[in-house]
Amino acid sequence: MKSETVKNMDVLLRPEKFRAAVFDRTASEEGGFSNYSYWRSTIRTFFRSKFVVFIVALIGMLILMAFLYPALSKTDPGAISTNPMTWNKRPNADHWFGTDSIGRDIWARAWYGTRNSFLLAFFIACSDVGVGTVVGALWGYNKKMDPVMIEIYNVMTNIPSTVYLVLLAYIMNTSFLTLFIAMASRGWIVEARFFRNRILSIRDSEYNVASKCLGTPMRRIVSRNIIPHIVSLIIMETALVIPYSISSEVFLSFIGIGMPVDAVTLGNIVNQGRSSFALHPYQMLLPTAILCVITIAFYVIGNKFADASDPRNHV
Amino acid sequence: MRNVILSARDVEIKFRLREKVLTAVRGATLDLYEGETLAIVGESGCGKSVFTKSFIGMLDKNGWVSGGSLLYRGEELTRFKTEREWLRIRGKKIAMVFQDPMTSLNPVRTVGEQIAEVIVWHFGTEHEQAKREAVEILRRVGIGDAEYRYQQYPHEFSGGMRQRVVIATAIACRPEILICDEPTTALDVTVQAQILALIKQLQKELKMTVVYITHDLGVVANVADWVSVMYAGQIVEYGTSRDIFHDPRHPYTKALLQSLPQLGVKGCDLYSIKGTPPTLYKQITGDAFAPRNPDAMEIDFEAEPPMFQVSDTHCAKTWLLHPFAREHAEKLNFAEEARKKEAVAAQAPPFDYCKADKLLSVRNLTVKFRLSHREFKAVDNVSFDVYRGETLSLVGESGSGKTTIGRAVMKIYQKAEGEIEYAGKRIDGKLSKQERRELHLHLQMIFQDPMASLNERAKVDYIVSEGLYNYRLFANEEERMRRVEQIMAEVGLNRDFISRFPHEFSGGQRQRIGIARSLVMNPDFVIADEPISALDVSIRAQVINLLNKLKKERNLTYLFIAHDLSVVKFISDRIAVINKGRIVEMATCDELFLHPLHPYTKALLSAVPHPDPDRERAKELLVYDASIHNYKIDKPVWCEITDRHFVFGNRYELDMYREELGI
Numbered sequence: 001m002k003s004e005t006v007k008n009m010d011v012l013l014r015p016e017k018f019r020a021a022v023f024d025r026t027a028s029e030e031g032g033f034s035n036y037s038y039w040r041s042t043i044r045t046f047f048r049s050k051f052v053v054f055i056v057a058l059i060g061m062l063i064l065m066a067f068l069y070p071a072l073s074k075t076d077p078g079a080i081s082t083n084p085m086t087w088n089k090r091p092n093a094d095h096w097f098g099t100d101s102i103g104r105d106i107w108a109r110a111w112y113g114t115r116n117s118f119l120l121a122f123f124i125a126c127s128d129v130g131v132g133t134v135v136g137a138l139w140g141y142n143k144k145m146d147p148v149m150i151e152i153y154n155v156m157t158n159i160p161s162t163v164y165l166v167l168l169a170y171i172m173n174t175s176f177l178t179l180f181i182a183m184a185s186r187g188w189i190v191e192a193r194f195f196r197n198r199i200l201s202i203r204d205s206e207y208n209v210a211s212k213c214l215g216t217p218m219r220r221i222v223s224r225n226i227i228p229h230i231v232s233l234i235i236m237e238t239a240l241v242i243p244y245s246i247s248s249e250v251f252l253s254f255i256g257i258g259m260p261v262d263a264v265t266l267g268n269i270v271n272q273g274r275s276s277f278a279l280h281p282y283q284m285l286l287p288t289a290i291l292c293v294i295t296i297a298f299y300v301i302g303n304k305f306a307d308a309s310d311p312r313n314h315v
Numbered sequence: 316m317r318n319v320i321l322s323a324r325d326v327e328i329k330f331r332l333r334e335k336v337l338t339a340v341r342g343a344t345l346d347l348y349e350g351e352t353l354a355i356v357g358e359s360g361c362g363k364s365v366f367t368k369s370f371i372g373m374l375d376k377n378g379w380v381s382g383g384s385l386l387y388r389g390e391e392l393t394r395f396k397t398e399r400e401w402l403r404i405r406g407k408k409i410a411m412v413f414q415d416p417m418t419s420l421n422p423v424r425t426v427g428e429q430i431a432e433v434i435v436w437h438f439g440t441e442h443e444q445a446k447r448e449a450v451e452i453l454r455r456v457g458i459g460d461a462e463y464r465y466q467q468y469p470h471e472f473s474g475g476m477r478q479r480v481v482i483a484t485a486i487a488c489r490p491e492i493l494i495c496d497e498p499t500t501a502l503d504v505t506v507q508a509q510i511l512a513l514i515k516q517l518q519k520e521l522k523m524t525v526v527y528i529t530h531d532l533g534v535v536a537n538v539a540d541w542v543s544v545m546y547a548g549q550i551v552e553y554g555t556s557r558d559i560f561h562d563p564r565h566p567y568t569k570a571l572l573q574s575l576p577q578l579g580v581k582g583c584d585l586y587s588i589k590g591t592p593p594t595l596y597k598q599i600t601g602d603a604f605a606p607r608n609p610d611a612m613e614i615d616f617e618a619e620p621p622m623f624q625v626s627d628t629h630c631a632k633t634w635l636l637h638p639f640a641r642e643h644a645e646k647l648n649f650a651e652e653a654r655k656k657e658a659v660a661a662q663a664p665p666f667d668y669c670k671a672d673k674l675l676s677v678r679n680l681t682v683k684f685r686l687s688h689r690e691f692k693a694v695d696n697v698s699f700d701v702y703r704g705e706t707l708s709l710v711g712e713s714g715s716g717k718t719t720i721g722r723a724v725m726k727i728y729q730k731a732e733g734e735i736e737y738a739g740k741r742i743d744g745k746l747s748k749q750e751r752r753e754l755h756l757h758l759q760m761i762f763q764d765p766m767a768s769l770n771e772r773a774k775v776d777y778i779v780s781e782g783l784y785n786y787r788l789f790a791n792e793e794e795r796m797r798r799v800e801q802i803m804a805e806v807g808l809n810r811d812f813i814s815r816f817p818h819e820f821s822g823g824q825r826q827r828i829g830i831a832r833s834l835v836m837n838p839d840f841v842i843a844d845e846p847i848s849a850l851d852v853s854i855r856a857q858v859i860n861l862l863n864k865l866k867k868e869r870n871l872t873y874l875f876i877a878h879d880l881s882v883v884k885f886i887s888d889r890i891a892v893i894n895k896g897r898i899v900e901m902a903t904c905d906e907l908f909l910h911p912l913h914p915y916t917k918a919l920l921s922a923v924p925h926p927d928p929d930r931e932r933a934k935e936l937l938v939y940d941a942s943i944h945n946y947k948i949d950k951p952v953w954c955e956i957t958d959r960h961f962v963f964g965n966r967y968e969l970d971m972y973r974e975e976l977g978i
Contacts, residue, residue, distance in 0.1 A: 017614040018640040038772070041333065206768040213725055214782040214832070215755045228772035314333065
C-alpha cells in the first residue's frame with residue numbers, strides 16, 4: 001500500500017505537471033453550495049424519532065377507522081333495543097366491547113363518536129387558528145390596535161371558560177353548531193396573541209425592511225415574506241388545538257351541557273359510560289382509551305413538530 | 316528555552332450533519348510553546364474554531380476526533396471520554412474566550428458571582444475568599460471600581476467591558492493556555508485595540524500561552540509570535556509572524572494578505588480571492604486551494620503537497636516550493652512585480668468637486684427614539700451633502716447613529732426632523748405613497764447582514780426580481796429573465812443559481828445577491844449600510860471590487876456606512892466621522908488621513924490595525940475621552956476649516972486646529 005502511493009507520487013511528480021493550470025471560475029464558486037431545504041429537513045427531523053412514527057401511524061389508523069367504519073358498517077349506533085336481554089352485555093363475539101344500558105353497540109358508537117368529535121374539533125381548530133392568524137397579522141402590523149386588543153384579550157381570558165361555556169349553552173339550544181360557536185368564539189383570541197407576537201418579531205426583520213425599500217406592496221410582503229415563515233407555526237397550533245377542543249367537548253358533555261343526549265360524540269359516550277361505571281366498568285373502556293390516545297398523540301405531534309420546525313434542530 | 320506545552324499531531328475531526336459526514340479538520344499538526352502567542356488564521360469554515368475546541372473537549376455533540384493525537388503535558392487528550400476527565404483540563408488548565416461576550420455570560424447572575432463560582436468550582440475555595448479573588452481579577456482586567464461592579468449584571472456593562480469580564484472568568488483559574496476565539500470581532504476598533512492590549516499584558520503577567528483564532532490579519536500582526544494559516548481543515552503555512560507577513564509562501568497566505576484593503580491602491584481593483592472555500596463533505600484531492608487559485612499548477616489538482624521547510628521557523632504546504640516548480644514560481648513573482656508597478660501607475664485621480672453637483676443634501680437632521688419613556692437623540696443635528704458620482708463614507712462605532720442616518724434618508728423612519736433634499740426635491744416629512752415609490756426607484760439600499768436581509772423562503776429568482784415586479788420594469792417574462800441573468804452575471808454569480816434558495820449560499824455570495832437585488836432597479840444613489848462588515852476579509856475584497864466596478868460602469872453615487880477606516884480609505888472620496896450622533900469631522904479621504912484634527916478621528920486612526928508586525932508593535936494607541944471638550948460656555952459649531960474640511964468644535968478648539976494645520 002505504502003509503496004504504491006510512493007510510486008503514484010513518482011508518476012505525478014514530473015516537471016511538466018508544474019505548469020500553470022486553466023482557471024475555472026465556476027468551480028471556484030461551487031464550494032458555497034449546500035442542498036439544505038427547510039421543509040425536507042423539518043420532515044426528516046420530525047420522523048427521526050421512532051416514537052413519532054408510531055404516534056403518527058396510530059393517529060392515522062384511528063382517523064381512518066373513525067371515517068371508514070361508519071361508511072362500511074351496517075350497525076346503527078343509535079339502535080335502541082327493547083329487549084332487556086341485550087342491555088348491558090359484557091363483551092362477546094357479536095358486541096366486541098359489549099352493549100350499553102339500552103342495548104347499543106359500544107364498538108360502533110365509539111367510532112361514530114370519534115368521527116363526530118374529531119370533526120367538531122377539526123372545525124374549531126381551523127376557525128381558531130384561521131381567525132387567530134388573520135387577526136394576529138393585523139394586530140402585529142397595527143400598533144394602534146394594541147390597547148383595544150389587549151383589553152379584549154384580558155377580558156376574554158380572565159372569564160373562566162366554564163362559566164362562559166355554561167352561559168352560552170343555556171342561552172342557545174344544545175347542538176353541534178352551539179358547541180362550535182361556544183368554543184370558536186373564545187379560542188381565537190389566544191391564537192391571535194400568539195401569532196401577533198410571532199409576526200411582530202418577523203415584521204421588523206431586515207428582509208422585510210429590504211422589501212419595503214424595493215417598494216413591495218403590503219399584500220405581497222404578507223404573502224411572500226410573512227406567511228411562508230409561519231406555516232409551520234400554523235400547523236403546530238392546529239395540532240395542539242385539536243386535543244384541547246376534544247377534551248372541552250368531553251368536559252361539557254360530562255357536566256351535561258354539551259351535545260344533545262342522542263348525538264353520538266365521545267363526550268356523550270364517556271358520560272354515559274361513567275353513569276354505569278360502578279356496575280359495568282367495561283362500558284367506559286373503549287371511549288376513554290380512544291380519547292386518551294387522541295389527546296396525548298396530538299400533543300406529542302404538535303410539540304415534536306414545533307421542535308422539528310426549528311432550524312436550530314436541523315442537524 | 317522553548318518548552319512544548321501542547322502538541323497536536325495529524326488531528327482529524329469529523330461531524331455528522333444531516334445524515335452526511337463532514338471532515339472539518341483533515342490532519343492538522345501544531346505545537347504550542349510555553350509563554351508564546353500563536354495565531355490561527357483562515358476564512359470562516361476552514362476548521363480553526365473546531366480544531367481548538369477539540370483541545371478542551373468542547374466539540375458539538377455531533378462531532379468527534381477521529382484520528383491523530385493531542386498531547387498536553389504528556390497526557391493524551393483524545394482518550395478522554397467522560398466530562399470528569401475533561402473538567403480537570405477545561406477552564407483550569409486550558410480556558411477559552413468566545414467571540415460574543417453576551418452569549419458566554421449568564422444574564423441573570425451578577426458578573427462577580429460568575430467569576431467567584433469558577434474559582435469555587437475548580438479549587439474548592441471558601442466563598443468569601445473566592446469573592447476577594449474575583450474582585451482582584453476584575454481589577455486586573457482593567458475594570459475600575461471593581462467592588463461595585465462585582466454586583467452588577469452583564470447588561471449593565473458595555474460590549475468591551477463585557478469582553479473584559481469574559482476574559483476575567485477565563486483567567487480566574489490561572490490557566491496555562493488561553494484560547495481566544497475571535498475575541499474582538501464583535502467589538503469596535505478602538506475597543507478592540509484595548510482588549511488586545513489587555514490580553515497581551517495578562518499574558519506577560521500570568522505567563523500564559525495564548526492562541527488567537529481570527530480572520531483579521533491586522534489583529535495577528537499586533538499580537539502573535541507565531542502564525543499558522545489554516546485552509547480547508549489543514550495548516551497550510553506556519554512561521555513567525557515576520558515570516559508570514561514579509562515572506563508568505565503559500566498562495567493562500569499571499570492571497571489573504573493581498574486582499575486586505577490597507578494594502579490596496581485606490582482606483583484599482585483590490586486583489587480578491589475568487590469563489591468560496593470548499594465543502595468538506597467531499598473528498599478533496601490535491602491542494603484544497605487549487606480551484607480558487609488562478610495561478611495553480613496541474614500538480615495541485617492531482618496530489619496533495621507535503622510540508623516544505625522554508626527556514627528553521629517557517630514551513631509551507633505548497634508545490635510551489637518543490638524544485639520542479641522554480642520556473643513557475645519565478646514567473647509568478649515577475650507577474651506580481653509588474654502588477655504592483657502597474658497599480659501604482661494607474662492610481663485614479665481624486666474626485667473633482669468643482670464641477671460636481673449636489674445629489675443629496677441633508678440639513679440639521681435629527682432623529683429621536685423613545686426607549687421606555689426616555690427619549691434620546693440617535694442623530695443630532697447632522698448636515699452634509701453628497702455630490703453626484705462620489706462616494707461619501709460615514710464612519711463611526713456601533714451606536715453612533717450612522718445606520719440611522721442612512722435609514723432616515725431611505726425614509727424607513729418617518730419621524731425625522733430636518734431637511735433632506737434629493738435631486739432638488741424635498742423628501743423630508745410625510746411622503747405620499749406615490750412619492751415614496753418614485754423615490755425608491757432612484758434610491759436603493761444594500762444591507763449589512765447578508766444572512767438576515769434575504770428572505771429565506773423565496774428563491775433567488777424572486778428576490779432579485781422583487782423590485783422589477785413592484786415597478787413593472789419589464790414588458791414580458793423573457794425580458795425579466797434577461798435582466799435577472801444580466802445582473803447575476805454582473806455580480807459574478809452563475810446563471811443557474813437563480814433557482815436556489817438563499818441558505819444554499821455562503822455569506823459573500825449572499826451579499827452579492829443583495830447587491831444584485833438593489834442594482835437591478837438601476838438606481839442613481841445607493842446607500843450601502845456596512846455591506847462588508849459581516850464578511851470575511853477575503854470575501855470583503857470581492858464585494859468592494861464589485862461595488863467599485865458597478866459604480867464606474869453605472870455612474871452611481873454611494874453613501875457608504877462603515878466602522879472600519881481601512882476599508883473606507885480604499886473606497887471613498889470623502890469621509891465623515893460620526894460620534895454619538897454627531898458628525899465631528901468631514902474631509903476628503905486623503906486630507907482626513909493626512910491631517911486628522913478632531914481627537915476622536917485621531918483615536919480611530921490610531922486603532923486601525925496594520926498587517927505589518929513591526930509597525931503594529933511600535934504603534935501608540937490614542938484613547939478618546941469626550942470629557943476633554945468643554946462646551947459649557949463656548950458652544951461648538953460645524954465649521955469649514957479649510958476647503959471641504961469640516962470639523963466640529965468650539966472657538967478655542969478651532970483655533971487650535973488651525974494652528975495644527977499651519978494657517
